[in-house]
Amino acid sequence: MIKKYTIINHNIVETEENERIIVLVSPTQEEKEEIINKFNIDPHNLNSSLDPEEPSRIEFEEGRIEVIFKRPKNYSSKDHYLFKVQSLGLFLSNEKLIVVIGEECNLFVGKYFKNVIGIKEIFLKLIYNSIFHFIEHLKVINMIADEIETKISKAMDNKYLIHMFTLEKSLVYYASAITSNSFVLEKLKYQAPKFGFKERSMEYLEDIIIENNQAKIQSDIYLQVFSSLMDARASIINNNMNIWLKTLTIITIAIAVPNFFASMGGMSEIERIMGIDNVRAAQGIFLIFSIVMAYLIFIVFRKLERKGIFDK
Numbered sequence: 001m002i003k004k005y006t007i008i009n010h011n012i013v014e015t016e017e018n019e020r021i022i023v024l025v026s027p028t029q030e031e032k033e034e035i036i037n038k039f040n041i042d043p044h045n046l047n048s049s050l051d052p053e054e055p056s057r058i059e060f061e062e063g064r065i066e067v068i069f070k071r072p073k074n075y076s077s078k079d080h081y082l083f084k085v086q087s088l089g090l091f092l093s094n095e096k097l098i099v100v101i102g103e104e105c106n107l108f109v110g111k112y113f114k115n116v117i118g119i120k121e122i123f124l125k126l127i128y129n130s131i132f133h134f135i136e137h138l139k140v141i142n143m144i145a146d147e148i149e150t151k152i153s154k155a156m157d158n159k160y161l162i163h164m165f166t167l168e169k170s171l172v173y174y175a176s177a178i179t180s181n182s183f184v185l186e187k188l189k190y191q192a193p194k195f196g197f198k199e200r201s202m203e204y205l206e207d208i209i210i211e212n213n214q215a216k217i218q219s220d221i222y223l224q225v226f227s228s229l230m231d232a233r234a235s236i237i238n239n240n241m242n243i244w245l246k247t248l249t250i251i252t253i254a255i256a257v258p259n260f261f262a263s264m265g266g267m268s269e270i271e272r273i274m275g276i277d278n279v280r281a282a283q284g285i286f287l288i289f290s291i292v293m294a295y296l297i298f299i300v301f302r303k304l305e306r307k308g309i310f311d312k
Helices: 029-039 045-050 118-150 159-195 200-264 267-274 279-306
Strands: 002-008 011-014 021-025 055-060 064-072 085-093 097-101
Touching: 002 029, 021 029, 029 045, 045 064, 045 085, 055 159, 064 118, 064 159, 085 118, 085 159, 097 118, 118 159, 118 200, 159 200
Parallel strands: 021 097
Antiparallel strands: 002 011, 002 021, 055 064, 064 085, 085 097
């Protein structure tokens, strides 16, 4: 799909003619060939813009900047806590800005695109918008991790631990993408003046680099915390299971002792053993005796467990 935009009164407006910005969203082969032939775009770079595994990079052609930049992919519940990364292709010339992306998203939504001067500023704001999304997603990952940690403290299966491993994997993707983006920004910083970037744009680029560095630091910290605490979270689940098994063992012992006395003579001999002629009364009394005995045994073993005798 191809969308065309122009700039009217410092706002980005969709148009059908005299476009300044062309957006290709998951384009067909025919649409790719049309853009390649019309604007002399490198076919490899255009295809790389649609490859989520492609690392960030920047190339400077004659009168044109071609950038492959990483940005977070829109999260879906089908991803099961896996936050993915996608590529964004930016092809900037003096007259046109061509944007290539693999899935449809609102690229020009937000306060950053309400007052724009030219396509170079839009080019920089698209880069900043990608970094901003990384920062927002990192906050969401941290919130989800806090919620899962609360559930892990009571869990006895591996479901929540698997969710934590998935979030850690997402952080690896994000840290790698943000790091590769930083190389692109540093290279762009030194070459941008040659392509007509004014002082205002260069100052904005400096701010973008600072934001990206902060995102990189934040992702690295989260990744280190996740990695260092993962073993502790697994130990919590194992400990919860051990506590449950101890409780189950105590209950089993408490039931086994009365069952031992009942099985010695059988239920038919209870009235003789107890010296009571009424069978129902004898069985009722023995049942009460068994319940009291099981309860007392349970209490004794529970106190021994709390004193840590079983842990020695």
